[in-house]
Amino acid sequence: MNATLITGASSGIGAAFARKLAARGRNVFLVSRSEETLIAICNELGRIGGVRAQYLAIDVTQKDAPAILFEETQKRGLEIDTLINNAGFGSMGDFDRLDVNRELEIIDLNVKALVALTHKFLAPMRERKQGTIINVASTAGFQPVPFMATYAATKAFVISFSEALWEENRAHGVHVMALCPGVTETNFFAASQMDRPPMRSAQTPEEVVDTALRGLRRKKNLIVSGWVNLAMVEAERFVPRTWILKVAGNALRPRFEE
Numbered sequence: 001m002n003a004t005l006i007t008g009a010s011s012g013i014g015a016a017f018a019r020k021l022a023a024r025g026r027n028v029f030l031v032s033r034s035e036e037t038l039i040a041i042c043n044e045l046g047r048i049g050g051v052r053a054q055y056l057a058i059d060v061t062q063k064d065a066p067a068i069l070f071e072e073t074q075k076r077g078l079e080i081d082t083l084i085n086n087a088g089f090g091s092m093g094d095f096d097r098l099d100v101n102r103e104l105e106i107i108d109l110n111v112k113a114l115v116a117l118t119h120k121f122l123a124p125m126r127e128r129k130q131g132t133i134i135n136v137a138s139t140a141g142f143q144p145v146p147f148m149a150t151y152a153a154t155k156a157f158v159i160s161f162s163e164a165l166w167e168e169n170r171a172h173g174v175h176v177m178a179l180c181p182g183v184t185e186t187n188f189f190a191a192s193q194m195d196r197p198p199m200r201s202a203q204t205p206e207e208v209v210d211t212a213l214r215g216l217r218r219k220k221n222l223i224v225s226g227w228v229n230l231a232m233v234e235a236e237r238f239v240p241r242t243w244i245l246k247v248a249g250n251a252l253r254p255r256f257e258e
């Protein structure tokens with residue numbers, strides 16, 4: 001049975017992916033740490049006729065998480081033809097004052113877990129010459145972001161990694177796409193211990209997922225969600241990088257420096 005594996009499916013963009021894909025008749029395998037929420041979403045989606053919604057509560061940064069997830073899909077007879085690496089979080093503040101262990105956890109989740117899961121599920125996709133991988137990056141990945149230094153750097157990694165894999169895997173029937181949302185109304189800011197989102201108009205997670213599905217239909221390797229976000233990303237290409245850094249730094253500095 002074919003299915004889509006979604007990490008970070010208990011809330012925000014991941015939960016929106018689960019609902020939108022199930023509504024289109026896709027079986028989903030939902031992953032995050034919050035078992036009760038995953039059960040509730042699976043119960044909700046299980047009411048959609050012809051759709052199987054299953055879950056596994058696991059911390060995907062665990063070293064053996066990719067192997068556990070892969071074995072679990074095999075036990076359940078699930079063929080993961082779409083992987084959505086969506087789980088992620090960030091932090092905001094003067095890097096010097098941030099807890100370095102938490103900064104390293106951001107890298108563990110946004111980078112290491114994403115790479116490990118991609119590697120685990122890519123091989124069978126290539127054997128079948130069919131598959132899709134969506135890696136959720138961010139508009140923060142297009143330029144360094146002072147006071148969100150680690151988070152933005154992880155998302156730059158996700159963009160670069162995904163684009164390279166898009167080219168490597170095109171000839172093997174596997175489509176890889178980086179999805180770049182801007183500010184989106186989710187638990188992200190609470191989970192990332194940020195008081196309030198930085199500027200820019202927020203999108204809903206449903207809008208972000210609609211953009212992603214449109215991007216897939218058009219076989220995009222990279223898609224930015226929202227016209228305002230796209231305009232910002234495009235405009236930044238014509239402006240000196242130090243200028244962007246200073247503007248972003250000046251906007252956020254008052255929050256973190258006495």
Ligand SMILES: NC(=O)c1ccc[n+]([C@@H]2O[C@H](COP(=O)([O-])OP(=O)(O)OC[C@H]3O[C@@H](n4cnc5c(N)ncnc54)[C@H](OP(=O)(O)O)[C@@H]3O)[C@@H](O)[C@H]2O)c1
Pocket residue numbers: 007008009010011012013014031032033034058059060061086087088089090109136137138139180181182183184185186187188189191205
């Ligand atoms: N919201 C934004 O403004 C925004 C903008 C650009 C990009 N993004 C990206 O979008 C993605 C989704 O974030 P979101 O906005 O939907 O935030 P969210 O509502 O906080 O969702 C994050 C999801 O990740 C899961 N998660 C966190 N740590 C995990 C771990 N160690 N193992 C497994 N699952 C874990 C969370 O569930 P549990 O806590 O239950 O594990 C939750 O389901 C992230 O990669 C984020 O960087 C968000």
